[in-house]
Amino acid sequence: MLTINDLRAGIEGREILKGVNLQINPGEIHAIMGPNGAGKSTLASVLAGKADYEVLGGSVKFEGKDLLELAPEERAGEGIFLSFQYPIEIPGLSTTNFMKTAVNEIRKYRGEEELDAVTFLKKMKEKMALVEIDQSMLSRSLNEGFSGGEKKRNEIFQMAMLEPKLAILDETDSGLDIDAIRIVANGVNKLRSAENATLVITHYQRLLEYIVPDFVHVLYNGQIVRSGTKELAYELEEKGYDFIKSALV
Amino acid sequence: MDTIAYLKERFEQLQTNPVNQHIKQMRDEAFTEFTQTGIPTVKHEEWKYTRINDFFGKDYHFTTDLKEKAFTISDLEPLQLPGHEEANLVVFINGHFHPELSHTRSEELEIISLQEATAHPQYSVIVKKHLGHSAAYHKDGINALNTAFIQEGVFIHVFKSRTASHPVYLYNITDARNGNIFAQPRCLVHVAQNAQVQMAETFATIGADESFTNQVIELVVEKDAVLDFYKIQNDAPNSKVVTTTHVHQVGKSVANVVTVSLNGGLIRNNLNMVMSAEFSEANMYGLYLGDGQTHIDNHTVVDNRQPNCLSNELYKGVLNGNATGVFNGKIFVRQIAQKTNAYQSNRNILLSENASVNTKPQLEIFADDVKCSHGCTVGRLDEDALFYMRSRGIEEKTATALLLHGFALDILDKINHEGVRTFVEGFITKKLDL
Numbered sequence A: 001m002l003t004i005n006d007l008r009a010g011i012e013g014r015e016i017l018k019g020v021n022l023q024i025n026p027g028e029i030h031a032i033m034g035p036n037g038a039g040k041s042t043l044a045s046v047l048a049g050k051a052d053y054e055v056l057g058g059s060v061k062f063e064g065k066d067l068l069e070l071a072p073e074e075r076a077g078e079g080i081f082l083s084f085q086y087p088i089e090i091p092g093l094s095t096t097n098f099m100k101t102a103v104n105e106i107r108k109y110r111g112e113e114e115l116d117a118v119t120f121l122k123k124m125k126e127k128m129a130l131v132e133i134d135q136s137m138l139s140r141s142l143n144e145g146f147s148g149g150e151k152k153r154n155e156i157f158q159m160a161m162l163e164p165k166l167a168i169l170d171e172t173d174s175g176l177d178i179d180a181i182r183i184v185a186n187g188v189n190k191l192r193s194a195e196n197a198t199l200v201i202t203h204y205q206r207l208l209e210y211i212v213p214d215f216v217h218v219l220y221n222g223q224i225v226r227s228g229t230k231e232l233a234y235e236l237e238e239k240g241y242d243f244i245k246s247a248l249v
Numbered sequence B: 001m002d003t004i005a006y007l008k009e010r011f012e013q014l015q016t017n018p019v020n021q022h023i024k025q026m027r028d029e030a031f032t033e034f035t036q037t038g039i040p041t042v043k044h045e046e047w048k049y050t051r052i053n054d055f056f057g058k059d060y061h062f063t064t065d066l067k068e069k070a071f072t073i074s075d076l077e078p079l080q081l082p083g084h085e086e087a088n089l090v091v092f093i094n095g096h097f098h099p100e101l102s103h104t105r106s107e108e109l110e111i112i113s114l115q116e117a118t119a120h121p122q123y124s125v126i127v128k129k130h131l132g133h134s135a136a137y138h139k140d141g142i143n144a145l146n147t148a149f150i151q152e153g154v155f156i157h158v159f160k161s162r163t164a165s166h167p168v169y170l171y172n173i174t175d176a177r178n179g180n181i182f183a184q185p186r187c188l189v190h191v192a193q194n195a196q197v198q199m200a201e202t203f204a205t206i207g208a209d210e211s212f213t214n215q216v217i218e219l220v221v222e223k224d225a226v227l228d229f230y231k232i233q234n235d236a237p238n239s240k241v242v243t244t245t246h247v248h249q250v251g252k253s254v255a256n257v258v259t260v261s262l263n264g265g266l267i268r269n270n271l272n273m274v275m276s277a278e279f280s281e282a283n284m285y286g287l288y289l290g291d292g293q294t295h296i297d298n299h300t301v302v303d304n305r306q307p308n309c310l311s312n313e314l315y316k317g318v319l320n321g322n323a324t325g326v327f328n329g330k331i332f333v334r335q336i337a338q339k340t341n342a343y344q345s346n347r348n349i350l351l352s353e354n355a356s357v358n359t360k361p362q363l364e365i366f367a368d369d370v371k372c373s374h375g376c377t378v379g380r381l382d383e384d385a386l387f388y389m390r391s392r393g394i395e396e397k398t399a400t401a402l403l404l405h406g407f408a409l410d411i412l413d414k415i416n417h418e419g420v421r422t423f424v425e426g427f428i429t430k431k432l433d434l
Helices: A040-048 A072-078 A095-109 A117-130 A135-139 A148-162 A178-191 A230-239 A242-248 B003-015 B021-037 B053-057 B065-069 B073-079 B114-119 B123-130 B133-137 B141-148 B383-390 B396-412 B418-432
Strands: A002-011 A014-024 A029-033 A053-062 A080-083 A090-094 A166-170 A197-202 A215-220 A223-228 B088-093 B109-113 B154-158 B168-175 B181-183 B186-191 B196-206 B211-221 B226-234 B239-249 B254-263 B266-275 B281-290 B295-304 B310-319 B324-333 B341-350 B356-365 B371-379
Touching: A002 A040, A014 A040, A014 A053, A014 A223, A029 A040, A029 A230, A040 A053, A040 A072, A040 A080, A040 A166, A040 A197, A072 A080, A072 A095, A072 B383, A080 A148, A090 A095, A090 B383, A090 B396, A095 A117, A095 A135, A095 A148, A095 B396, A117 A135, A117 A148, A117 A178, A135 A148, A148 A178, A166 A178, A215 A230, A215 A242, A223 A230, A230 A242, B003 B021, B003 B053, B021 B114, B021 B141, B073 B168, B073 B196, B088 B109, B088 B154, B109 B114, B114 B123, B114 B154, B114 B186, B123 B154, B123 B186, B123 B211, B133 B141, B133 B211, B133 B239, B133 B266, B141 B211, B141 B239, B168 B181, B168 B211, B186 B196, B186 B226, B196 B211, B196 B239, B211 B226, B211 B254, B226 B239, B226 B266, B226 B418, B239 B254, B254 B266, B254 B295, B254 B396, B254 B418, B266 B281, B281 B295, B281 B324, B281 B396, B281 B418, B295 B310, B295 B341, B310 B324, B310 B356, B310 B396, B324 B341, B324 B371, B341 B356, B341 B396, B356 B371, B383 B396, B396 B418
Parallel strands: A029 A197, A029 A215, A080 A166, A166 A197, B088 B168, B154 B186, B168 B196, B181 B211, B186 B211, B196 B226, B211 B239, B226 B254, B239 B266, B254 B281, B266 B295, B281 B310, B295 B324, B310 B341, B324 B356, B341 B371
Antiparallel strands: A002 A014, A002 A053, A215 A223, B109 B154
16 A cells, blocks of 8 residues: 655755655554654655655655655545644634535545535534544634644544545654543544554554554664564563664664 | 816815805815825825825816716615615715715614704714814824815714614715716714614725725714724725724723725725723724735724723734735823723734735833733744645645635624625635635
């Protein structure tokens, strides 16, 4: 599904990703872990197409297409979703209107008919239950004045609405208490299928107790330095990132 | 003949007509003031960024009766606000009150000509006391010029302890189908004690010739009264408008003014909130969306003359193309006006390289126990928000429009009249191409 080959990227002339290789297949959950500054969020931003980041080399193929050639909205149309570490507050735009526009723009991109109001509302109701949010939150300005937990639940709600093929969760657990993590993880797990894949980016092993990965990769200094199964996450938790650093020296 | 020479000739002619002595004297004094101060140039501190004197070299003129008759009810139809069938209508054509097209439909208020009001047993006192009150706030020739030519103005009175069941719609129309037009509408509004009224005014130019409107509207708000006033400017590129909206809160009252400027050649709005009674509240909200060559200038003054008053002011602007914006917000707190709360904010988004805005908050505080704040921002569209929306599959153009709509929404929400709000929102949606 996703093939990252020797990806190098940076910001303001500084190279952050120094040759990342990764293969994700349908149905898989991958976790990328790493210390602060390793390039985790850069990787997420580059995959979603944030303009601040400059791709310096390598390639990213998504279902055979050159992802790096596509605009952010086209990537969403192809089925990529990024759950933001810091979701943006947008005054004067309700989540409902935001989602109505997004769902229909994506359908337009795929050459599908717009959803009629009834079908859209039915879909909304269904997905709201999944992440335990209510109508009043969706009528409010998007993310404005939301708590950390509400913002992350809103992200997963959006993911549920857009039904991506590849979901990238960027530090979804940061700033969340256990209850919020459980709700968010529960939503992600329910959305899992044999056709879609998830890339979980996290600093801590904690989230991986709830979203159990098939593969764990350690990103350090802009490169994936180790890959393994979920046991690697426990090892990291136990020994800390220093053990990776010392192993590399 | 240039406009200045034409104005002189017309003034002398005007003064030979029979008129109430008080008005005649006011006009005389105003014309003297006008000849001394003249049309403000960019050297005038208050007109630094707005150049209007150039236009006066052109051959503007007042209309004759004949041309006014050319404007018919069918011309009015497309310019109507929603709910006009029930609303009270005040129609100005080329600065002249048009009684046949105007209607008083609510029993809670009365609309008569200023001439009639000066002879009215009850209203003459009000006219004498309040007509021309704005002059003290405008030491430039443009306000005086309107006063010098007061003839067919309008007087609106909202009766004591009555709430107008329907709004007052004020249409400032210039018919420039047959020559350049210089129009000077004039209004005096009196909201009596414990009365409430909603007013909405629009500006429209028909025809392709030049149009210059110099409007003065003075509104007196008595004790326990509530005034809502909405100024909607969506005019043609060949229009130039200078408006002076002077709200005088003579008793403890609430005044809400919302100014929305969308299209037009040149727009200069002077808004004065004179708070002459303790515990009064003034809310001033503004939204301007300029593109093309449009110039939009909002000058506001809050004059706190008594203690314990509250004023809120928020102006938001989006400028694109070669549009220019000006915001100048003055807050005076007189020495006696302790416990004043005055808040002011101006936020701007520039969408193009050539768009610009000059924003200047000014506080002059002579009392020591007050809470005042002001702030202004000028920035680009939030790139992070744009990326966030695009990452959800929304095209850049749509995302931009949604962001701008959201930016405008909190000002739109201040329009309490649903019909007017929906109407204005329709314009904005269309303008943003949503």
